[in-house]
Amino acid sequence: AMAAAPPPALVGAGASGDEDENAATKEDSALLRKLIHSKLVSTKADLEVLQKDPNSPLYSVKSFEALNLKKELLDGIYSMGYNTPSKIQETALPVLLADPPVNMIAQSQSGTGKTAAFVLTMLSRVDTNQPYPQCLCIAPTYELALQIGKNVEDMGKFMKDLQIIYAVRGERLDRGTKLNGHLIIGTPGTVCDWALKLRFFDLKKINVFVLDEADVMIATQGHQDQSIRIQRGLRKDCQMLLFSATYEEEVMRFAQAVIPNNPIVIRLRREEQSLDNIKQYFIECADAEGKFQALSNIYGSISIGQSMIFCATRRTAAWLAEKMTKEGHAVGLLSGDLSIEQRAAIINRFKDAKEKVLITTNVTARGIDVEQVTVVVNFDLPLTQDHKPDFETYLHRIGRTGRFGKKGLAINMVDSRQSFATLKAIEKYFGRKVEKLDAEDMEEVE
Ligand code: ADP
Numbered sequence: 001a002m003a004a005a006p007p008p009a010l011v012g013a014g015a016s017g018d019e020d021e022n023a024a025t026k027e028d029s030a031l032l033r034k035l036i037h038s039k040l041v042s043t044k045a046d047l048e049v050l051q052k053d054p055n056s057p058l059y060s061v062k063s064f065e066a067l068n069l070k071k072e073l074l075d076g077i078y079s080m081g082y083n084t085p086s087k088i089q090e091t092a093l094p095v096l097l098a099d100p101p102v103n104m105i106a107q108s109q110s111g112t113g114k115t116a117a118f119v120l121t122m123l124s125r126v127d128t129n130q131p132y133p134q135c136l137c138i139a140p141t142y143e144l145a146l147q148i149g150k151n152v153e154d155m156g157k158f159m160k161d162l163q164i165i166y167a168v169r170g171e172r173l174d175r176g177t178k179l180n181g182h183l184i185i186g187t188p189g190t191v192c193d194w195a196l197k198l199r200f201f202d203l204k205k206i207n208v209f210v211l212d213e214a215d216v217m218i219a220t221q222g223h224q225d226q227s228i229r230i231q232r233g234l235r236k237d238c239q240m241l242l243f244s245a246t247y248e249e250e251v252m253r254f255a256q257a258v259i260p261n262n263p264i265v266i267r268l269r270r271e272e273q274s275l276d277n278i279k280q281y282f283i284e285c286a287d288a289e290g291k292f293q294a295l296s297n298i299y300g301s302i303s304i305g306q307s308m309i310f311c312a313t314r315r316t317a318a319w320l321a322e323k324m325t326k327e328g329h330a331v332g333l334l335s336g337d338l339s340i341e342q343r344a345a346i347i348n349r350f351k352d353a354k355e356k357v358l359i360t361t362n363v364t365a366r367g368i369d370v371e372q373v374t375v376v377v378n379f380d381l382p383l384t385q386d387h388k389p390d391f392e393t394y395l396h397r398i399g400r401t402g403r404f405g406k407k408g409l410a411i412n413m414v415d416s417r418q419s420f421a422t423l424k425a426i427e428k429y430f431g432r433k434v435e436k437l438d439a440e441d442m443e444e445v446e
Contacts, residue, residue: 031340040111141216164185204234204235206234281437307375308360381423
């Protein structure tokens with residue numbers, strides 16, 4: 001059969017109706033990042049302690065043994081394959097485990113070990129001989145709460161008798177129930193109901209309160225109010241902890257409102273991305289079909305490790321995936337009509353190098369870092385909603401952090417006066433030349 005006709009030339013992608021941009025909620029992105037971070041994200045950035053408490057210990061540990069944990073907890077950590085504390089854990093854990101307990105606000109990007117740090121804190125402070133909830137953790141969605149729960153179950157698997165309770169939609173309990181599990185993980189709405197309206201457990205008996213994904217939480221007004229109502233029901237000496245992947249002013253204002261008593265504030269800045277070490281090229285083509293032909297030449301003539309190809313719309317991405325598959329390439333297609341779990345599965349396959357090429361639209365790939373990608377193709381150059389060159393997205397697609405500073409290759413496909421103008425604007429903005437490439441003659445690239 002013939003491949004479908006190429007999609008029409010795109011003028012200002014954001015305007016066309018087949019965008020997958022319904023998929024871009026903060027909740028979805030947070031869950032996607034959780035599902036694809038099977039490994040610790042390491043960073044060279046230094047941890048900053050922005051607000052100190054003179055009475056609390058500030059030192060870092062280089063091993064889990066140094067924390068004097070219960071044996072079954074240490075066994076749990078090692079069984080998960082953790083050998084040494086991550087960067088944020090080195091400094092956060094001694095503070096988190098100190099007595100008397102200290103409140104903390106901590107920010108670092110997804111995948112740096114925050115969840116493991118607060119799960120360890122809750123588990124080290126729980127007494128399984130006491131038959132009532134002692135630790136409470138809230139997260140913005142059902143799915144995120146379940147992810148945390150999985151962590152608790154794994155790390156706590158040698159603590160016999162440990163009982164975890166999920167306070168999420170769908171869990172129905174009889175009136176008059178008194179919970180006798182040890183640790184509650186839930187969403188703000190259900191936790192509010194269970195604690196304040198139905199009184200299934202006593203907030204005054206909670207010793208550790210954790211609010212996770214604060215930056216996602218604040219996107220929902222109801223969640224802010226519910227979080228504050230829950231926090232107000234806690235004892236003054238309950239340990240209160242807040243974690244966030246980002247550090248905007250609004251998040252910090254909320255954080256300071258929920259976490260009282262001069263909390264320690266720690267932050268691990270994200271490493272800056274740069275275009276150093278990236279060779280940037282552009283190829284002039286007549287239309288989408290021409291772009292495909294050029295790509296086909298490139299993949300046929302140079303050896304490419306793993307590559308990502310960005311398209312402006314779902315439709316172009318699907319079209320290109322079909323054409324490349326027909327040419328015999330193992331291609332993954334990341335598209336907005338997939339569930340979060342399906343997307344995570346595709347990204348994980350790509351991370352495991354089961355496919356060498358990942359074709360995607362912008363939004364579905366936002367915030368995803370695949371370290372081993374050496375070639376990035378902008379099948380369509382990134383544009384903002386109002387059709388201006390999107391410099392930030394360009395940098396995010398092809399930029400590298402110092403750490404993964406391997407040489408990279410970026411190839412930009414240009415097929416109209418508008419896309420050429422976008423390319424020139426990008427060149428000017430970053431002050432770096434984007435060389436013209438002849439798709440028939442790839443020698444200069446190698
Ligand atoms: P965050 O909450 O910041 O997103 P997580 O705690 O979920 O980060 O950790 C990210 C990934 O790294 C998870 O797969 C987790 O199991 C793993 N991880 C966490 N801490 C360590 C550690 N000290 N050593 C090795 N792996 C770790």
